[in-house]
Amino acid sequence: MDHIMFGDTPVSRCIFYRRVCDLPANIDPPSLGRIIMKATHVWALTMPTPLGQAVKHDMGRRGTAVGPIVAHPRSARWTYLIRPDVPDDVPLFADLFRHNVSVIREGGTVALPSPTPQSGAIRQWIEPPRDTFRPSGLVVIASIRACVAPCRMRAVSHV
Structure with missing residues (x-):
């Protein structure tokens, strides 16, 4: 792929996100320059900042690459961009929900910097x-489980 140098504007950032990172980013609304991504072939896991930090540390300790992580300082949350391999499993979602973790699946929206x-x-x-x-x-969820183990997150058989 051609790497083209751009000034850092919302438009150039969107082009970078799309061309280099394969993120389906768009500017919405154009007047504000806010960048969003509709979840399609990229999903996300959003969690409280302290858990996000613990997961990042746990993944690093295990030698697992973390990939892109977005911080939302005002809401004190982190969002991990992930591959879409989380099963549609109500008990799993309930366990994640108990720890204030949400899965942004197909059709959801993720705000990007x-x-x-x-x-x-x-x-x-x-x-x-x-x-x-x-x-x-699934790798990020395994790390979440390891970080909340004292809270006894229930294991789901196929994860």
Whole structure:
């Protein structure tokens, strides 16, 4: 793929997200420069910041690449961009929900960092995307389980 240098604007950032990182990003609304991504071939797991930090540390300790992570400082949450391999399993979602973790599946929306001044305080990259790599959702969930083990997150047989 051709790597073209762009100034850092919402449009150039969207082009980078699409061409280099294969993220289906769009500017919405154009007047504000907010960048969003509809979940299609990329899903996400959103969790409280302390759990997100623990998961990142756990994955690093295991030698597992974390992939892109978005921080939402005002809501104190982190979003991990993942491969869409999380099964449609109500008990799993209930367990995740008990730990304030949500799965953003097909059709959901993820807000991505934008270079506009107002967006910089709203969303920031903890781990920016550099290419098309995203970890398996199941791997991130396994790390969540390890981090909340004292809370006894119930194991789901096929995860």
